[in-house]
Amino acid sequence: MSDGQDEHSNPSGSGAESDTSQDSSSDDEEEAQPTAKAYNTLLQQFVSHNRSNAAEGEPRRKRRKLDHGSLTQEDDNVAIHHDAEDDAYSEEDLEPEEIGEEDEPESEEGSVEADKAADEEVDDAFEQHFEHPDENELAMRLAAIQKGQWTTKKLDGIKGGRGVYQLPADNDTAPSRRKVKAVNDIRLKPRLVENANKVLGDFDGVEQAVAPSLFGYEDVLFGARTTKNAERMRHMACLHALNHIVKTRDRVLKNNTKLAAASEDTEAEYRDQGFTRPKILYLLETKQAVVRAINSITQLYTFEQQENKKRFLDMFSLPEDKFSDDRPDDFRELFEGNDENEFRIGVKLTRKTLKFYSTFYNSDIIFASALGLRRAIESSNEKKKDSDFLSSIEMVIMEQADATLMQNWDHAEFIFEHLNLQPKDAHGCDFSRVRSWYLDGHAPYFRQIVVLSAYLTPKINTLYNKHMRNYSGRLKFTPDYTSGLIENLSYGIKQTFSRFDSPSHLTDPDARFKYFNTAILPQITRLPRPPQGGPGVLVFIPSYLDFVRVRNALVDSDLSYASISEYTDATDIRKARSHFMSGRHTLLLYTGRAHHFHRYSLRGVKRVVFYGLPENPRFYDEIVGFVGKTVEQGHIGRVEASVRVCFSKWERLELERIAGSKRVGKMIGDKGDMFDFV
Structure with missing residues (x-):
């Protein structure tokens, strides 16, 4: 169980949430299940439904029902459940204006084969990944994933970072990647191109390394997020999310027109949907982060109307x-802004309207x-916990x-364990x-996961290995830690790593704990106690x-x-x-989360x-900086000031960020156990 808390504004509520039971199915169990069983079960439901319709004298169903009742939500915790007649695409999605010139259906003289040939663009990642994957290639890659066989290629020559690209394969053939240098190199829907060029334009070196995987529907673990690149990422x-939604919707609408x-x-079959409508899950940490994501969407896609926008801003911004x-x-x-971290909200996009x-x-x-979505799943009836959406x-x-x-x-683990399960209804x-x-x-294996983080940890790497298993491949990108943080510190204070x-x-x-008690x-x-004040030891x-x-x-x-911990009240903090x-x-004992919040x-x-070493390397810089300020103020000389770091071989990632990758091997494996830096 994690020792973390649910919500930084109410740390005391963490214990009960951490103990909540999770879904018992694991990735291994899902892979072990015969795929034919799931298919046959769903097929039987479909066949029985058609037979019941035929028995009642109904004609063969060619398209989905469109009439459904509207649901309203009184607060920002949007409703999950809906009437059985709720459909993936509503009548407003079928307005004539919805189908652009590039999406107009063929005339009666056109053939299905000609339409299919026009749609299958060789460089369209959407078509290759979702619509028409090569069946033989897919089977081989799925088998390789289940065996844990990945072909790896290092991406060299990237200023400020390093990337590792992996493709599921049982051979050592180096996978190739296409180059994406600008927005014009991406196959976007025409209605997105103009705004995308204004907002993004050309990509820098790091973005060019990430873009082929991001827009190619491959998994991306980006461990180099900073405040400087956050907005462009x-x-x-x-x-990419907008392009996917628009392409999915246009494909469904075009096929609806053909069926009508x-x-x-006619026995034409169009398999273009999932079990339910939601296609994008955006996991964020604060309500203000949602506002920033929505602002990005509205910059990239011009909506004539935004329904419930004022209510959204009142609740989130x-x-x-x-x-x-x-x-x-x-x-x-x-x-900054609204830092509440328990929330969930559904957003619907039509051609003209953004609906909150x-x-x-x-x-x-x-x-x-992650907290808000988990509570939404678990707050429903105990017997009907709903994650089908x-x-x-x-x-x-x-x-x-x-x-x-x-x-x-x-x-977060709970949410990923509940993704893409077979629906109960x-x-x-x-x-x-x-x-x-x-x-x-x-x-x-078709789902794309994009994770952005300032740094990587064992837990994030576990997420990468366990859930990011995309058949199209995956990319892990990290900053260049050759020198490490320690070379940029200018305090002139002795730092001893033990x-x-x-x-x-x-x-x-x-x-x-034993080492701390016996050695520290x-x-x-x-x-010795200085003439003024105490020893001033911060742990x-x-x-x-x-x-x-x-x-x-x-x-x-x-x-x-x-x-001082994340649970210490304000009065006790002032006294301490x-x-x-x-x-x-x-x-003074001081926790990492207290510093974070x-x-x-x-x-x-x-x-x-x-x-122990902080996972966030900036914490190391800031904590050492406390000693630096004391020295600068003349309260103690540089000789008396000191920094002592306890570490084990299991902290390789944290040590690399601070001491540098060129030193970490020696510090982990060398016979000596004391390493001094100034």
Whole structure:
């Protein structure tokens, strides 16, 4: 169970949420199920439905029912359930204006074969990936995925980053990738091209490395998100999502027109849909982040009308000016505006209208936090927990995975475990229009996942290996950590990295605690007391569970200490900071999440002990900076100031970001266990 919290404004509520039971099916169990069983079950439902219609004397159904009742929502937590007659596409989607010139159906003289040939563009990723995948190639790639066989290609020559591209294959043939240097190199629907060129235009080096996979429907794990590239990466993701929605809708509408014009004897089959309408799941951390994503969509697609826009802004948006410029830019980006992190909202797109607060089953995009979406699934009737609206998700965009880690990663895992499961109810689905790979249970291999994060962690890498198994391939991109953060620090303070033995990552917390008690605490106890103030030792502890363990161990010690965690109330925080700065307390215990949610500037810090390495490398810079400020103010000399870092071989990713990839191998595997930097 994660030691994280659900919502930074109410940390005390984390325990109960973490214990919530999850769906019992795993990826391995899903793969082991015979695909024919899922197909036959759904086919039997469809056949029995047709027989009942025939028995009642109804004609053969050629198109889906369009009449349904409208649902309203009284708050921002949009309704999930709908009437059985709710359909994937409503009457407004079938307005004549909906079909553009490029989408007009053929005349009666045209043939289905000619239309199909015109649609199958060799360089159209949508056609290749979803509509007409090569069956033989697909079978081989699915088999390779299930065996864990991936052919890897390193992407060289990218300024500021490094990429690894993988294609499921049982041979070592290096996969090829097309070049995408600008918007004009992407096959977009014509109505998107003009705005896309205005907003994005040409791509820089990093964007050119990511674009082929992003717009090629491959999984993307981008571990180099910064406040500088965040907006353009958001524009790229939203452009791809819009293009997918428009292409899907236009294909369905075109086929609807053909079915309406077909004679009763025509046996044409058009498999162009999933079980339900929602196709895009956008996982975000704050309501303000949803506002930014919507702004990106409206810049890329011109809507004549936006329904419920005022209500949306009232519920989701706040002025983005509550923090001063002395706060770090990544902190301001995350917490400016409305930083509430329990939310979900459905959005429907028609040719002319953007509709907020559509019910999930009538939405094209679902914007939600992992916490908000999980509670929406679990808040329904215990016997009817509904996640069927996630059964046909074809694209997941997770914009700030590093911020999700600071909440409770269990919620994200819960959502990914409930994606693309076979629906429990039909929800008015016309199974004759459902794509065959949905019926075969292969949707997880067609689904595209795009994860953007400031850095990668073992949990994010587990998500990559477990859920990002796209048959078209996957890309992992990280910054260049050759030098590491430590070479850019200018404090002139001695920093000692101490490696302790840790045989297993499962017993690492025990080994770390033992090392701290036997090697670190005795040194702190022997520190001389300066003429003014106390020793000023700040102990930074990334994990709350470790924090509780250390705090409990200090209860019976002779050391005076204070503590600040994500659960400490404001009054106790003020006392702790004051007593530490004055020297009344020798130690101050400080958690990683407390720093994440508040970014306190602590005074009186003369020495720092990192109980463990922070996952966010900026935290290391900022914590060491506390000592640097004390030195600059003349309260202590550089010789007396010190930084001590405890690490094990299981912290390779964190160590690489701070010490650099050219040193990490030696620091992990060398016989020595002490490494000094200035």
